[in-house]
Every structure is written in structure tokens, then in C-alpha cells.
Amino acid sequence: MTSADPRAGSLRLLGGRIPYIEGPLKVTGRAEYTDDIKRPGQLVGRLLRSTWAHARIRSIDVEAARKVPGVVAVLTGDKYPTPFGVLPITHDETALAVGKTRYIGDIVAAVAAQDELSAERGIAAIRLEMESLPEYNDPRVGLEKVSEPIHARGLQGTNIQKEVVQHFGDVDAAFAQAPVKVRVRGSFAGVTHAFTEPMCTVAEATPDGRLTVWSATQVPHYLHRALSEVLGLPMHRIRVIKPEVGGGFGGKSDPLPHEIVCAALALETGRPVKILMDREDVFYTNHGRHPTSNDVRVALDAEGKILAYDIEALIDGGAWSSFGTVTTYYNGVMAMGPYRIPNFRYRGRRVYTNRPPSGAMRAHGGTNIRYSVEVALDEAAEALGMDPFRLRELNALPPNSLTVNQFRITSTSFLACLKVVRERSGWEAKWKKLPYGKGVGLGCGFYISGSNSPIHFTPKMPQCTVHLKVDMDGGIAVHCMQADIGQGSNTLLAAIVSEVVGVPLDRVHVVRVDSDVSPVDIGSYSSRVTFMMGNAAKQAAEAMRDELLAAASLRLGEPVDRLRVALERIEVAEHPELGVSYLEALHLAMEKKGALVFSGSYSSQPMGGTFKGARAGTAPAYSFAAYVAQVEVDPETGEYRAENVWAAFDCGRPLNRLAVEGQIEGSIHMGLGQMMGETMNYLGSRLMNPALLDYKIPMPQQMPKIECILVGADDPEGPFGGKEAGEGPLVATLPAVANALYDAVGVRFYSVPVTPDKVVRGIEDRRRTGRVHKGD
Amino acid sequence: MPSPPRVSLTLNGQPVVRDCPAERILLDFLREDLNLTGTKRGCDLGTCGCCTVLLDGRPTLSCLTLAHAVHGKEVTTIEGVSPPQGLNPVQKAFVEHGATQCGFCTPGFVLSAVALLKERPNPSEEEVVRAISGNLCRCTGYTKIVEAILAVPQESRP
Numbered sequence: 001m002t003s004a005d006p007r008a009g010s011l012r013l014l015g016g017r018i019p020y021i022e023g024p025l026k027v028t029g030r031a032e033y034t035d036d037i038k039r040p041g042q043l044v045g046r047l048l049r050s051t052w053a054h055a056r057i058r059s060i061d062v063e064a065a066r067k068v069p070g071v072v073a074v075l076t077g078d079k080y081p082t083p084f085g086v087l088p089i090t091h092d093e094t095a096l097a098v099g100k101t102r103y104i105g106d107i108v109a110a111v112a113a114q115d116e117l118s119a120e121r122g123i124a125a126i127r128l129e130m131e132s133l134p135e136y137n138d139p140r141v142g143l144e145k146v147s148e149p150i151h152a153r154g155l156q157g158t159n160i161q162k163e164v165v166q167h168f169g170d171v172d173a174a175f176a177q178a179p180v181k182v183r184v185r186g187s188f189a190g191v192t193h194a195f196t197e198p199m200c201t202v203a204e205a206t207p208d209g210r211l212t213v214w215s216a217t218q219v220p221h222y223l224h225r226a227l228s229e230v231l232g233l234p235m236h237r238i239r240v241i242k243p244e245v246g247g248g249f250g251g252k253s254d255p256l257p258h259e260i261v262c263a264a265l266a267l268e269t270g271r272p273v274k275i276l277m278d279r280e281d282v283f284y285t286n287h288g289r290h291p292t293s294n295d296v297r298v299a300l301d302a303e304g305k306i307l308a309y310d311i312e313a314l315i316d317g318g319a320w321s322s323f324g325t326v327t328t329y330y331n332g333v334m335a336m337g338p339y340r341i342p343n344f345r346y347r348g349r350r351v352y353t354n355r356p357p358s359g360a361m362r363a364h365g366g367t368n369i370r371y372s373v374e375v376a377l378d379e380a381a382e383a384l385g386m387d388p389f390r391l392r393e394l395n396a397l398p399p400n401s402l403t404v405n406q407f408r409i410t411s412t413s414f415l416a417c418l419k420v421v422r423e424r425s426g427w428e429a430k431w432k433k434l435p436y437g438k439g440v441g442l443g444c445g446f447y448i449s450g451s452n453s454p455i456h457f458t459p460k461m462p463q464c465t466v467h468l469k470v471d472m473d474g475g476i477a478v479h480c481m482q483a484d485i486g487q488g489s490n491t492l493l494a495a496i497v498s499e500v501v502g503v504p505l506d507r508v509h510v511v512r513v514d515s516d517v518s519p520v521d522i523g524s525y526s527s528r529v530t531f532m533m534g535n536a537a538k539q540a541a542e543a544m545r546d547e548l549l550a551a552a553s554l555r556l557g558e559p560v561d562r563l564r565v566a567l568e569r570i571e572v573a574e575h576p577e578l579g580v581s582y583l584e585a586l587h588l589a590m591e592k593k594g595a596l597v598f599s600g601s602y603s604s605q606p607m608g609g610t611f612k613g614a615r616a617g618t619a620p621a622y623s624f625a626a627y628v629a630q631v632e633v634d635p636e637t638g639e640y641r642a643e644n645v646w647a648a649f650d651c652g653r654p655l656n657r658l659a660v661e662g663q664i665e666g667s668i669h670m671g672l673g674q675m676m677g678e679t680m681n682y683l684g685s686r687l688m689n690p691a692l693l694d695y696k697i698p699m700p701q702q703m704p705k706i707e708c709i710l711v712g713a714d715d716p717e718g719p720f721g722g723k724e725a726g727e728g729p730l731v732a733t734l735p736a737v738a739n740a741l742y743d744a745v746g747v748r749f750y751s752v753p754v755t756p757d758k759v760v761r762g763i764e765d766r767r768r769t770g771r772v773h774k775g776d
Numbered sequence: 777m778p779s780p781p782r783v784s785l786t787l788n789g790q791p792v793v794r795d796c797p798a799e800r801i802l803l804d805f806l807r808e809d810l811n812l813t814g815t816k817r818g819c820d821l822g823t824c825g826c827c828t829v830l831l832d833g834r835p836t837l838s839c840l841t842l843a844h845a846v847h848g849k850e851v852t853t854i855e856g857v858s859p860p861q862g863l864n865p866v867q868k869a870f871v872e873h874g875a876t877q878c879g880f881c882t883p884g885f886v887l888s889a890v891a892l893l894k895e896r897p898n899p900s901e902e903e904v905v906r907a908i909s910g911n912l913c914r915c916t917g918y919t920k921i922v923e924a925i926l927a928v929p930q931e932s933r934p
Contacts, residue, residue: 017874019871019872019874020871020874020876020877022879023870023871023874023876023879024863024867024871025879026876026879026882027858027863027866027867027870027871027876027879027882027883027886028814028854028855028858028863028867028883029813029814029815029816029853029854029855029858029882029883030814030858031879032813033816033880035813035817036813038811193914194914195878195880195914196816196818196824196826196878196880196881196912196913196914197816197818197878197880198817198818198819244878244879244880245878246816246818246878246879246880246881247877247878247880247914247915248878249914276817278819278820279818279819279820279821279823279824485878486877486878486879486915487877488877658873658874659874661874661919661920662874662877662915662916662920665916665917665919665920666877666914666915666916666917667917668917669914669916669917669918670914691819691821691823692818692819692821692823692824692912693821693823697912697914698917699909699912700905700908700909700918700921700922701905701906701909703917703918703919706917706919
């Protein structure tokens, strides 16, 4: 790929393929994950999880458990009842159940013991007296007043956690005059992250009154806050360390109860305690993508211009709020792009149920609505007799525009994505032309590149801060609480510093996240890291570069604006033979300034409207995508596979192509999993498949050939023109496959996952009736 | 109480003799007793492949293997295929091709790849895919893992 941007040529590292800096540690098994930490005298923590979905706790008798040899402490909910939650407005979780349990898997009690066996014996000795309460497993039931609301904060005696109603323009008027109307009612099973590293936490309280917590978390700062709130310790007496994290995808972004329980056990015992989840625990902890049904109506004019969207969503939240208020907004407003929507109405409701909590999962809130919208547009194109590409081109949001709900769109290369993916996929020769059973489909994407709105403080406060500590030998230690969970943010951080200061990558060392030394970054969620950390890192590195330039200017007797930074050298631009080495400039700067420490930060500028909920979905930039999938279906068995995915993506300038491709390929894997079979399978309130044998993620055999096509123009505010590539690449995957299935066998599918039984039923119905089948 | 039985094996080329309870799982034996933490615990049920080790050269799930079942045999963990300095050719290819993201599954994949290349120095893409089908990865979509294994230079294959 070549970039049209003239600055591209001047970058040494960024824009290329930069292997992850911790790669050598990971391929040798030397990278340290939380479970690899073993503290002297460490105890084993174990959790007693509820087997009741919804039940009042009459009594918990822990006397026998305390007497089990080897048991050091037993903990129940009454000791730390302070509610918490990732969003300050919906604190409805407790570290251990207080008063009642709300789902199978809710933590009721915890034990710390000398060894595993004693811990398990301790757990087995706890006696619970419970009183069953009515269970609510269907969000539709929870819309009405119920006899025993799951939370007291449910709206007016219902189980509704959040209701969002938005209306921009005049949807009814638009529909009244629209010649073309399409409607898709989608239903989506819950799916979960299925990262390979189970959650794990180690906590240690020390006699100096401090508490250290190592945890597999995506958001160390929110964990830090939650620990402080629930345990009643000031944040400065708590130290949070993030070791390597074995995948997150949103599942390690809430502060989780076991993290607080582990810390509480450490405080109780004065000893280090480890809680390691087994895989079943991980499934019950969930926080995955919400089971959702949506109803999407689209009105278009006779030329194919979109006149209005009218959207409803009913979202099964599970037992807690988690990120649910955001989820409820996102299921509507993530439909605001990549097209211009002049009239928009949305009603979304998220309802508590007695199931494991749903939360944020990669492309949070954007995936299910994107499916229904993109399938609806495919139907609209067909109704109009148009090529689906043409319909999308006609409606593309232009750069530097405002959406009807006042999202600020700056850069978009959506049209370029459409153009290139059409060519590369051979669309012209394939669409409607492949033999029965084979087909191609188009799906498009839109996602936020970082949420404008930090959860805990005003947008004016920095959402990311980066500090550089410079050593006398020219090494640079970078401190920042950004959380690398495998996506390569450490590598990007080091590369930006290296690029700006003009030193090789190995001079830069990214210090492990440790709240004692890392300045606040609010973590890996909402695809914010490249944009926000990138800008903060760039600012810090530029401050260092400027100091070096000033020192070199004094030595060379040339003004700064005649100097330039080369590799390990500052030289006179027009006489490159005149210059000083990096180290010489550094030492001169030290003589001049004394201590050399540099900082940079990123704060978001104000944006969005003034109506209620206006900030949800506002972002400093957005990513765009256009994918074509090619599928082959076996009409006898209903089995199908995606053979190819051509993925055109606009992440602005790709700063590390290796990482961007990795995000796209991984996103397609995750999207195909949800499309083709992954399901959190419930029987009432009971999760039936809490294991990777029964919850199947795609195997290598099921992966298509993927072509990543990166066509983004530089974003005006992104670091070096870059924007997100972590979540946006997922959303286009599912509808591209759905629309390809329609091209292959003439059946529309509205119920995800689209499993072989649904495909066979659809094909048979179509054969029998001779009509286009509307599927499940 | 009778003393626990003794297990003796060759581990990463060195003889190891240890007392070990009969019910001890090889994964715990490696991670907890011998501090070989490169072998990862992902599911304890033989479904994810993160705990893969080589047992007499063959990829084996250490979470489904009793420590005593390897008595008298040769076990190689990720530590055993990593040179004292630098990386082996498979590891080098994984790094260069971005075949590791979160890295938790990586030791298992590296060992599956090492075993494959020893047996089939010139594997086809299908053979690579088959060889890693016991290892789950949630980050990469396997694309770059397959690329990396196919790119291990011929002359340096194990």
C-alpha cells in the first residue's frame, strides 16, 4: 500500500510493520501474566457462587467453614456492602451478594486458605439458607411491573434498567411520503469474549497500610477507583499493577467483584491472596454482548436516498447495569453512520434479567444494530433494483459534516473503502452471477474512535497522560496507564516516542502499568487508545524533542527552525554534515535544565448537542469500513463457510500495519463466530454451555482468506493521522456474510447466529413456496 | 500417611526426580511445583491448547495428563525450546509476523509448530492448519500464525 499523504515519506517507523515489542517475551513463555505471580506466603482464594438465580439470602452460616483446617478467612457480603459499578450513575453491584442473589454465579461468600483443598473444603462447609424468588429470564416480561424487581432501581417497579427515547427530524412525515420502506426485525443471541486467559487477581496488604493488587484488567484506573470506594481506602494507599493480559475484548473492562473480594481477603488476612477463575467462572462472569432484538424500519426515496430510520431495541441486560446505559444508547446511535440519516427515531430499553450480566464486548452496542441496518439496506437496494454499492455511495456521510444528532464527522474515507473493495472482490463479475450456493455480499461499518466523554471526570481533564523519564545514557522510560491487552498499544507508545525523538525503538522502554508510577489513562475500551494515548505520547515526545533542539541550537549557533531531527542526531537541515549527536544534545539539555522529565496529555474538546444523552456516541473521530464476503453454502446440510473476506477499512493512517491487520483479522474471526454459531445458550436462567467445548469459537479451518485493504486518509486530529482499528473492523463482518448468503441461496436471515438448521429450513421454505424466503 | 510416589522424567533435556501425589496433573506439576510458568492454564478441560507441551515429541495437553503418566518419558515445555539467548526460528517467525497478540495461547502454538516442522519440514498450508487445530486463539484469527509457521526458513527448521 502506498499512502497519498506527503508526510508519509518522512516517517521512519510509523506506517510500517512494527513487530510487537513484547513479542520475544510472549513466544518464549516469559511474559508475566497474573497467574504467574506467586507471593511469599500466598493464600488461595475461592468463591462460593450462587446456584439460585433469584433468591433471598435468609442466612449464611460460616462457622463450620472457619473451623476447616487450613482456612484462614471467610468473607460474606455484609462486610463490604458498598455498591459499585463501572458507570458512576448505575452502582448496582456489590463485591459479594447482599440480601439476595440475582443470577446463577453471583458470588455469595469467599474463603482464603493455605491450599486449594482446604479452600474447597471451606467453601463446601458454608451453609446457606435461601428463599427462592420469581425468576425473570425474558426481558419482555420485565417491561411490565413485576412482583419482585431484580433491582430496586428498576423503572417504576419493572425490570427496566434504562430507557432511551430519541427523535431527530420528523420520522412519521418522512415515512408518510416515502415510496420505499423496508423493515428488518433482528434477534441476536448473547455471545461472550472467550479470551484465553481466565481472570486472575493477586492482592497483598502490607503493614505500612498499603494494598497492592495485580489483576488481569483492561482498565486499571477504574479498578483502582472501585477498590477505593468499596474497601474505604484512599486511592493513594492502593497500588494497582497490570501484568500482561491474555485478551480482554471488553470482558476485563468492568471492575469485577472477584478483584474486590481478593483485595478484601488480603486485608482480612494480612497475607497475599490469589483468586484464579476456572473457565466455568469466566463464563458465569460473562459481561459479553447482550442478547438483543431490534426492529429497524428504513424509509427511502425513489432514487435510493435514505429519508429516515425508525429503530427499536430490546436488550437483555442480565443481572447488573455494567455498561448498560451506554449499551442502550449505542444500540440506536451507532446507526448514525456511515450514511446520512436526515430523520431518526430510536427507542431502546435494557432490561435486567436473572442471567449473568452482559456488558461491553468488542464493537459494543454497534454490532447487532449494524446487522439489521445493513441487511435492511440490501433489501432496499433490491426493492429499488439498485446495486447495493450504489445505494451506499449515494448515502455516504461527507467529511466535515454533522449528523442529525450532532455527531461531528471529520475524516471519512468511506467512499474510498467502497470503491476499492468493489474492485478487489471482483464484485462486478460475481454479484448475482455466481452459481447457486455461492454468493457475495456487502456490509459496511462505522464505529467510534474513543469516547469523547470520560466516565468519571469532565472532558477537560486529561483522559490520558504520558510521562517520559530520560536516562543519562539516552534511554527513555515511558510511563502511562494505558492497558496493552494484546492489541499492541505498548508498541505504538514506544514507536511514537522513538519516531518523534529520533532514537531507535530499543532505546525506549514502556514501563509496566503500575498506579504508583503510571499517570492516569482510562484504559482499553471504546477504541480510544491509539487516538488518545497516541496524541499524549506525541505531545510528551515533542516536548523532549524541543528541549534537544534548543540545546543543539545553542551548540551549533543555528536557530531551531533550521534544525531537523535525524536518527540519533540533530543536524542543520541545509547542511546535514553540521550537527550534534542525540547524546550530546541530551547532555547539553541536562546541563541546562537539570532533571529531564517530559509529559504530554490528551483532553477531548467539547462536542455533541445539549439534549439528554447527547454525549453518547460522540467521539473525536470515527472509523469506517466496507467489507465483501464470499460464501459457499451446502444446500443439503445448511453448512456454509466464508471463503473470502475483502476488508476495506478506514483507520486514518495505519500507524502499525501489522497491528491493524491483526485487529481486522481477529475481528473477522470474532464476527464470524457470532454469525455462524457462538451462543450463550440458556435454559431459563441456567447457562447450559459454560465451557469452550460447548461454546465454540471458530477453528483455523473455518477462517476465510482475508485481504486487509487500508485506505484511510489522515485524520486531522489523530496522532500522525491515525484513528481506531480495534472494534470497528468487527461490525461489517456479520452483515457482509448475511447478504452473501442471500446472494447464494435467496434466503434472508434475521436470527443470529445463522446456524445450518436455519439455513436448511430457509432453503426448504423457499423451494416449497417459490418466494424469497424471509428466514428466521 | 504413605509418602507420595516418585516421578522421574526427562524435562527439557534434564533428568527430574520428584515426589508427587498420584492425582497431580502435569500442568500443576510444571507450573506450581517446578515454576515453569510458560505453560499456560486456559481451561483445565483440554479445550484450548494453552497448556500444550511435547511428550516424547508429540503435542500433548498437560491439563489432561497426570504427572505420573509421564514417568520415564521426555517432556519439553516452551522453556525447553527457547535458547538461552535470542529466539528459535519458529519463535522468531511468530514475532516478525505478528502471530502473537495477547500471547497467552502462544507457547502452545509454538510447541505445536515445532512438533509439526520436526515431522514435516515442508508442510502444506492444510497441514499447518491441521497441526494447530488443537490450539485456540481469540486474537489473531489464526491468519498470522499460519503465515508465520509457513515462513519459518527451510534451513533453520528443527
